[in-house]
Amino acid sequence: MLEVVKLSKSFDDLKVLDNISFKVTPGKTFALVGPNGAGKTTTMRLILKIIKPDSGEIIVNTIPRNKLSHEVFGYLPEERGLYQRARVLDLLIYFGLLNKLTRHRAEVEAIRYLDKFGMVDYTLRRISDLSKGMQQKIQFIAATLHNPEVMVFDEPLTGLDPINQIVLREMLDQYKSEGKIIILSTHQMSEVEALCDHICLINQGNIILDGQIGEIKKKFTENAYYIESDEDLSFLHDFKFLNVIEEQNNSCKFTISDKKVHNKFIQSLFEKINIRKFVHVEPSLHDIFIKLVQKD
Amino acid sequence: MLRNFKTIFYISRWEFTTRFRTKSFLFSTFILPLVFSILITLPVYFITYDEQVSTKLVGFINLSKTRVVDTLQRHLNQNYTLENGSPEYIVLPVSVENSPSYRTALNELMEVESRKDSITTEYNRIKNLRASYYNNRGLKNKEYLLKTTYDEMIATRELKDLVEIEYDNYRVHLDSVYNREARAAADSLLLKNVLNAYVVMRENVFENGYVEYHSLVAGNLLESERMQKIINEVIIRTRLKEAKIDATQIAGWLHPVAIKNYQLRSIGPTEWDFYFEFYGAVIGVVLLFMAIFTSGGFLFSSVLQEKTNRVIEMLLCYATSRQIMAGKIFGLGFLGLLQVLIWLCITAVFVFFNLFDIGQISYLNLENAFYFLHYFSLGYLLYAAIFVAIGAIFSSEQEAQQVNIILRTVAILPVLLVFLFLKQPNSEIITILTYIPLLTPYFMIMKISQIGIPLTSEIYFTSTLLFVSIIGMVFVAAKIFRMGILMYGKKFTVTEILHLLRSS
Numbered sequence: 001m002l003e004v005v006k007l008s009k010s011f012d013d014l015k016v017l018d019n020i021s022f023k024v025t026p027g028k029t030f031a032l033v034g035p036n037g038a039g040k041t042t043t044m045r046l047i048l049k050i051i052k053p054d055s056g057e058i059i060v061n062t063i064p065r066n067k068l069s070h071e072v073f074g075y076l077p078e079e080r081g082l083y084q085r086a087r088v089l090d091l092l093i094y095f096g097l098l099n100k101l102t103r104h105r106a107e108v109e110a111i112r113y114l115d116k117f118g119m120v121d122y123t124l125r126r127i128s129d130l131s132k133g134m135q136q137k138i139q140f141i142a143a144t145l146h147n148p149e150v151m152v153f154d155e156p157l158t159g160l161d162p163i164n165q166i167v168l169r170e171m172l173d174q175y176k177s178e179g180k181i182i183i184l185s186t187h188q189m190s191e192v193e194a195l196c197d198h199i200c201l202i203n204q205g206n207i208i209l210d211g212q213i214g215e216i217k218k219k220f221t222e223n224a225y226y227i228e229s230d231e232d233l234s235f236l237h238d239f240k241f242l243n244v245i246e247e248q249n250n251s252c253k254f255t256i257s258d259k260k261v262h263n264k265f266i267q268s269l270f271e272k273i274n275i276r277k278f279v280h281v282e283p284s285l286h287d288i289f290i291k292l293v294q295k296d
Numbered sequence: 297m298l299r300n301f302k303t304i305f306y307i308s309r310w311e312f313t314t315r316f317r318t319k320s321f322l323f324s325t326f327i328l329p330l331v332f333s334i335l336i337t338l339p340v341y342f343i344t345y346d347e348q349v350s351t352k353l354v355g356f357i358n359l360s361k362t363r364v365v366d367t368l369q370r371h372l373n374q375n376y377t378l379e380n381g382s383p384e385y386i387v388l389p390v391s392v393e394n395s396p397s398y399r400t401a402l403n404e405l406m407e408v409e410s411r412k413d414s415i416t417t418e419y420n421r422i423k424n425l426r427a428s429y430y431n432n433r434g435l436k437n438k439e440y441l442l443k444t445t446y447d448e449m450i451a452t453r454e455l456k457d458l459v460e461i462e463y464d465n466y467r468v469h470l471d472s473v474y475n476r477e478a479r480a481a482a483d484s485l486l487l488k489n490v491l492n493a494y495v496v497m498r499e500n501v502f503e504n505g506y507v508e509y510h511s512l513v514a515g516n517l518l519e520s521e522r523m524q525k526i527i528n529e530v531i532i533r534t535r536l537k538e539a540k541i542d543a544t545q546i547a548g549w550l551h552p553v554a555i556k557n558y559q560l561r562s563i564g565p566t567e568w569d570f571y572f573e574f575y576g577a578v579i580g581v582v583l584l585f586m587a588i589f590t591s592g593g594f595l596f597s598s599v600l601q602e603k604t605n606r607v608i609e610m611l612l613c614y615a616t617s618r619q620i621m622a623g624k625i626f627g628l629g630f631l632g633l634l635q636v637l638i639w640l641c642i643t644a645v646f647v648f649f650n651l652f653d654i655g656q657i658s659y660l661n662l663e664n665a666f667y668f669l670h671y672f673s674l675g676y677l678l679y680a681a682i683f684v685a686i687g688a689i690f691s692s693e694q695e696a697q698q699v700n701i702i703l704r705t706v707a708i709l710p711v712l713l714v715f716l717f718l719k720q721p722n723s724e725i726i727t728i729l730t731y732i733p734l735l736t737p738y739f740m741i742m743k744i745s746q747i748g749i750p751l752t753s754e755i756y757f758t759s760t761l762l763f764v765s766i767i768g769m770v771f772v773a774a775k776i777f778r779m780g781i782l783m784y785g786k787k788f789t790v791t792e793i794l795h796l797l798r799s800s
Contacts, residue, residue, distance in 0.1 A: 139610075
């Protein structure tokens, strides 16, 4: 388990992280989300020991971060960049060597990964000859080649085509099954819903939401409904206990604030107009994210 | 500790191998020095190279009224001949015979001259007649005849004096017309490229030595120097002849002196040649500059690229900023050392096959090769630390290149000061410049190759100075690198950099 305990970091007068704490369980995908400038990258850099915290500590499987060597961690940064003139295999061996792999082991692992991503034919190609998506896969391999205990991925699916997204998801599933600690940062809430088990929402250096995705969704469930009809639905605005969230061409999404009239109103609605579609809407993480950040 | 060094070694090896294979390294190791050597030797080659396509005509306008043309031609023939043995210069007296104004002036002079001759004849006849009267003792009306012829003689003499004055005036006029017309004719021939140049010997050339040299090209130094040398010799010989000095004695006196230059070195007095000394200094400094800035440039772009393409984030995850910095500096430093060793090997091959006259280029020795490596290493480390810091501060290559250009300008200063250095290697200004750490390696390389006496104490002092500067700069660079490398898209001011240094 990775534990972040009361972590704080400031740059000059700007407090980027303010006493944040969270836990990442092995075998679960942990999503670190938040708007731009929330402190996600700083948190990841602190975990990776690229920068030092002002206070607080990071513990991995009961061992303080300072006592852990760097090969325990694997990092895929958000900005994709590689040595453009380098050859694929040379580059992967270089990162393998930096992470305590022997040259032979690094070479074997590199070819194994390249094979998994269908890129074994590109082993001796220069990075500059590869497409953006391929370069991203190489960067993913470079981050995980040494089979680290803790994997930190910043926007891992960005730029990948749907097929390679599936491959990457399979890889993440494999790491989960191997009990790896996986931290993932993204802006795509759909990605979080599809890939992650746990979410930690940071805003302005503070954690405003932390928990299992299922639990969070349950917590934020509200009486929201979506209806489609052949008739005009503008009359819905006349009801004071009804909040219209979205409205479009005889379709409407709304919540009912007064629980007392809830059942009665829905019953009357079916009697009054011809309804084509009626759905009880679950809150999406996207909605929860926007709601919480705006509220904060 | 071992792990620490292993990481530095891996980063060094990566930097070394990725750059070693580039065309840029091959270009700066083999092509650039070659191009540079050609570029600096070509101008001197062209200055000293004598085309010798065909014999050159040199016009000659003689206002001195002495016959020196043949002597001048003879001396030119003795000194300068073409490969086929024919004379390189032919002296052509400029003719004005066809000039109407000259012909008019000449006719007028001739007319006055004939009058002068006729009056002189008449005057002489009267004088002779009077003499016969005087000597004839039996002549009866002797007194009368002498008296009447006396008046006639006085009148004729007056006329003769007047005609002689007139003749002198016409003579001066003719000289003036000749001077003008000859110059006009010579200019015309010069413009038509018939003459290569023309020489005007003024009237009193043997007293004041004033000679004019006219050519179409102002900087025709080689030709004018040759002509000056020969005319000088001709005039001195003529003066000596006029002083009745024996011809063989003159030849002995005017035998040219050849000076051989010797420099006292640790190995004893050695002969030196200006061109070798000059090129030794320039080539040494430029090669050092190239070596430092090739590796330094690689280092600079490596840091900058890793920052702009964010590879540095991945690297920082697996290695500390100090390991990355050390790995880069050492890896690219070894690349620079390899480059210097390649140059030294090429020089050794040239010396081995006698393509260089080692006797003439005394500074080409093993000891100086060692000093070159020594000052390259120290110079590189100092500049490397600066490059690392600059690479980490800037976010775009364009901004960073501006500072790079300033650094290059400072570093090339010793090349521009080579003449000043050769003139006075121990002057105060050179001493001050030598103790500016950024310039120390360059000036020390020049001093070691040019000053013969051992510079042991100066080598110790400058090495210590550089060593201390390197430690200071590496300390500063490490701080800037650690903080600046992760700050993307930020433009640092000097105040912010100082703040960065204080806070980190």
